[in-house]
Amino acid sequence: MAEQGDVCYTFEAAIEMAAQMENEGFRAYLAALRIVKDKAARQIIKEAAFDELEHKHQLEKALIEGEMKGGEGLHQPVPTMNLDYVLPKKELRPDSTARDAMAYAIHLEKGSIDFYDRMSRGCEGAPMAVLFKKMLADESRHLQELEDLYEQHFMTEN
Template identity: 70%
Template sequence: MSEQGAVCYTFEAAVEMAITMEEEGFRHYLDAIRRVKNKGAKQILKEAALDELEHKLSLEKALLEGQMEGAGSMERQIPTMNLGYVLAKKELSPESDAREALAYAIHLEKGAIDFYQRMAQGCAGAPMAKLFDRLLADETKHLQQLEDMYEQHFMTEN
């Protein structure tokens, strides 16, 4: 595991790292969209990719403005079911269905959460910690939405 989270970066460096993280997430989703044939799987992946683009755009705006908008926005993580620990992590194939696409998206969001948690911990007590807390809260919100969808459609109790 990298030690990059053990250090607090300047605002610009931190935002650049976050932009790179969101871009990588978007590219993973785009690759998966091109790979799968199932319409439901494509739709799930497309919506998740659009979330990544939204994050990236807000980060790029923050880079231009020198601050993150929405100072009063949510900065607390949303509890999740941690389905990433019970769902198998695997690459998608052309035959992958909506269930596999959701599991894939859950794992990608969990990776982003881990990244932002390391960054927030590295900046604990510094003004930059609030930026990462906000990004972490956004990612946990997305993860919760994906897990809720998975639970609604694929958990045995439903």
Template identity: 75%
Template sequence: MAEQNQVCYTFEAAIEMAVTMEEEGFRHYLEAIRKVANKGAREILKDAALDELEHKHQLEKALVEGSMGSGDQLSQPVKTMNLTYVLAKKELSPNSDSREALAYAIHLENGSIDFYKRMSEGCSGAPMAALFERLLADETRHLQSLEDLYEEHFMTEN
């Protein structure tokens, strides 16, 4: 992964890397869905898995079309709460609940954000930087929605 900081890729190679990233995220969610028994936890994980599939589909469509299309209005990352710093990163078990499933999903999304941030920085000044910045922005929106859900259900007002 260290090489990614110093190299920029062609459009096709960049999209292929992003597709692989999304596929890995989907597989992690699928494994977690198969593992947990809690209905609420499974729903959270299913929604996150479907988001990964949708993102992967958009990327594969871009491969066919040769571009990501427009969408500059959504290309800026959104602010997140950085809950990964306060939530323990741990594997899910059959007894995991909704809170643990959300924490797991938040950590997975944060990993995607780190990946796209490194790729964007590695392509700084090159045309591919905009693609990775757009993917980064999309991942921050996913993370923000998960964090909002976590805040709504598990964080109390002081």
């Protein structure tokens, strides 16, 4: 997706861009499923793909309804460990492990967080800013869950 600055679009254009970004994430996971053989890695990728589909579905419903429903949830991003800075970003291969798949998903989630952060800042004060803040919070929650799993399974205590 092309880089956006701090700019706000019409509600429809902003939602379309977000749905496209979610679809690109889904397609990246789908492509990874066609490559990766490891059962645990495939499960991680499948769950992440389903999250992307759910986000896209929420956004498409917002297009139809003219607003994002179910806004009573989390609206602030949750803190993360920023593992994307220490984990190498690399393409998945047939012999990729669960660890590789988790690192791959962490990088994709971080890209989504960056997108929704830019969109929410660019739309500050506009009605769709709330939608983008909700999506940002949801993506940060997903990233935190992935990082927690990564820490639990792959980071040893010193």
